Amino acid sequence: MFKTHYRLERYSIGLTLAIILVASIGGIVEIAPLFTIHETVEKAPDMRVYTPLELAGRNIYMREGCYACHSQMIRTLRDEVERYGPYSLAVESQYDHPMLWGSKRTGPDLARVGGKYSDQWQAEHLNNPRDVVPESIMPAYTFLRETPLDINDLSEHLATLKKLGVPYTDEMIANAASDAYGQATPDSERADGVATRYGDATHIRSFDGNPATVTEMDALVAYLQILGRLTDVAHGTDTATGAGG
Amino acid sequence: MVSTMTIRERQIALSLSVLVALWGLAMAVAGRHDLMGVHGFIVLLAGLAAILVIANGYYAPEPGPERLSSYYDEPIKAGLVVSLFWGLIGMGVGDWVAWLLAFPEMTFDASWATFGRLRPIHTTGIIFGFGGNALIATSFHVMQRTSRARLPDQLTPWFVLAGYNLFCVLAVTGYLMGITQSKEYAEAEWYADIWLVIVWVVYFVLYMRTLARRREPHIYVANWYYLAFILVVAMLHIVNNLALPISLASAKSYTIFSGVQDAMVQWWYGHNAVAFFLTSGFLGMLYYYLPKRAERPIYSYRMSIIGFWGITFFYVWVGSHHLHYTALPQWVQTLGMTFSVMLLIPSWIAAANALLTLNGAWHKVRDDATLRFMMVAAVFYGLSTFEGSFLAIRPVNSLSHFTDWTIAHVHAGTLGWNSMIIFGALYTLVPQLWKRARMYSPALVEVHFWLAIAGTFVYVFAMWNSGIIQGLMWRTYNESGTLAYSFVDSLIAMHPYYIARAFGGALFLTGTAVGAYNVWKTIRTVPATHDARADLPQTGKPVLEAGE
Secondary structure, eight states, X not given: OHHHHHHHTTOHHHHHHHHHHHHHHHHHHXXXXXXXXXXXXXXXXXXXXXXXXXXXXXXXXXHTTGGGTOOOOOOSOHHXXXXXXXXXXXXXXXXXXXXXXXXXXSSOOXXXXXXXXXXXXXXXXXXXXXXXXXXXXXXXXXXXXXXXXXXXXXXXXXXXXXXXXXXXXXXXXXXXXXXXXXXXXXXXXXXXXXXXXXXXXXXXXXXXXXXXXXXXXHHHHHHHHHTTXXXXXXXSSSTTTOOOO | OGGGSOHHHHHHHHHHHHHHHHHHHHHHXXXXXXXXXXXXXXXXXXXXHHXXXXXXXXXSOOOOGGGGGSOOOHHHXXXXXXXXXXXXXXXXXXXXXXXXXXXXXXXXXXXXXXXXXXXXXXXXXXXXXXXXXXXXXXXXXXXXXXXXXXXXXXXXXXXXXXXHHHHHHHXXXXXXXXXXXXXXXXXXXXXXXXXXXXXXXXHHHHHHHHHHTXXXXXXXXXXXXXXXXXXXXXXXHHHHTOEEESOTTOSOEEESOOHHHHHHHHHHHHHHIIIIIIIIHXXXXXXXXXXXXXXXXXXXXXXXXXXXHHHHHHGGGGGGGGGTTSSSOHHHHHHHHHHHHHTHHHHHHHHHHHHHHTTTOHHHHHHXXXXXXXXXXXXXXXXXXXXXHHHTSHHHHHHHTBSHHHHHHHHIIIXXXXXXXXXXXXXXXXXXXXXXXXXXXXXXXXXXXXXXXXXXXXXXXXXXXXXXXXXXXXHOBOTTSSBSOOHHHHHHHHHHHHXXXXXXXXXXXXHHHHHHHHHHHHHHHSOBOOOGGGGSOSSSSOSSOSOO
């Protein structure tokens, strides 16, 4: 073995090829099967996609680096299930490009924060966390409320995600900007299309309490309120453990 | 810089700079309605600055053929200085965000000053800015010395160094503006990622070209590690950053993987960034500078071989230990845990090989703070690889994951191991490359050493405590069988440790500032010695024949 190496280390190309070979094996064995073994991701026929407004909110969540302090992954541990809700399933983040499971809980897990607090609480909390949680160490995001949401390129976002496998319809893509506006402006004509395209259960309301403008606060709160609620599969009695096949 | 290049190289450099400026212009125009436009202007400015520098020195006399009988050290000097500069930025931002966790009001109501946007500046500034520049600079040094060959030309090393730093600048300025992929340690967006691939391929080719000119039949072990660093980081970077931009005029892209597959790819990348950036590359540094400074041969050739191939093979499997108890299939978690534990063997072989090399030179460790930096680095390498294997065990991970224990572990590695070996290499290289008899102040090297040690200990102990307390509080039940503490209770318990951590970080940062001052004064005030022959290739012929 050492004699072979004594010869190998005289050839830079040989060394290069050996390193590439040896370093590839682990990744191939662990990653490739995740795309082919069907049990990896459960079936969730009721699962819907993010609306354009929620997607815009998700992009704000990413832009501000929220993942650095908040996980979105409830582990299969008793205390986590009791604190945060049913443990997370792979299918729940199947449309997440990228996933935001996180690696650190400087703040609490957010995988099932949707519906846990009111819109008003979320908006006040983002505006200045210490107004509602005096001990909080989260930064204040006062600018969200004043910043109008950029909705013009949302069609491009949806179209890109469709290319990557998220089942957006052509109609959803064409109406992305209109739907984003409509979801946060319940009294407008454009609100009707949102329910038609994304389902009657979609939250259609002014999330920041000001229906006159669609702000980044609207988008981020809309996203937080849908977290863990794109599908009910994790709440089911037998579906939570059973893979679809 | 320009005066050491041939006329032909100056011409190529000028054309490359024009190309970069045009690339910047294109980005600025295409992205004028998007944040990408700002990056376009930054690239344009970088290109114009390079044009100015080259034009300024364009008519300087061409270097004679006598250059070919000495090593080419100019880019190494620049790389070391830039690395220190990034170190100060990265550590400064890191300490600032550490204080933010204790005093969260210090964000001036500005988006760019929040923890979420500043934190990746700390990680990128340290890993890529401080660590990456030190790796590139020392690799240029090690590849020349161990091959007894000069770098193959005078332009490529500058391209690699400047191009790499352009990537770092694009990355950190992007985070300030909110341009990020939200993938940890791979936050930079698609166009910066593509640029890094170009730079990296040139770097690899440069390494191979230098090795091809070597006058030693065997490739020394430090080079194996540097090669593994370059090759595997390229593989990881390309796969993990595969993404589809929403348009060529936008900075925003969507990563092609989603959900559980993305999680696995991300931590395959994330942990192997630790492995091949912060371990392999730095072991390359250790395997050259520690024996050199101790003036002892490396303890065991066989241990070098086992350590190297063990690390290269085992590390790639272990990323999934970041995903214990998650929605990742259990078989992958188990594989990750198993290989993490096995990884301890090659890791400790490498650490032991370094420490045993010091046998017969321990009096030097006592007297020479520079060598002591490297000894401490090897010890911390051993400690943090043990801790890493331990934390990867599933039930241990159930307590430690998501808590500050991870932060303690990472900083035992980055402060105790990576930074210490960089400082050891730095204090070895600065007098040698600038041809000085010694550092400006050996006493300040001692001061730096003890500040770094104290800072590391305060930091790591604070985070060990807070992490374990946090983990225990989250899982404590009261007598009635319900959770005893709310999340906010655990947050309040963290406060004193967050202050202690920020204080430890400040000590470490102060040490680095002392080091930077010492390096500056050495370059500026210590008289040069003229024994240039001491650092020449030991061969009669020029190391690089004409026709390069």
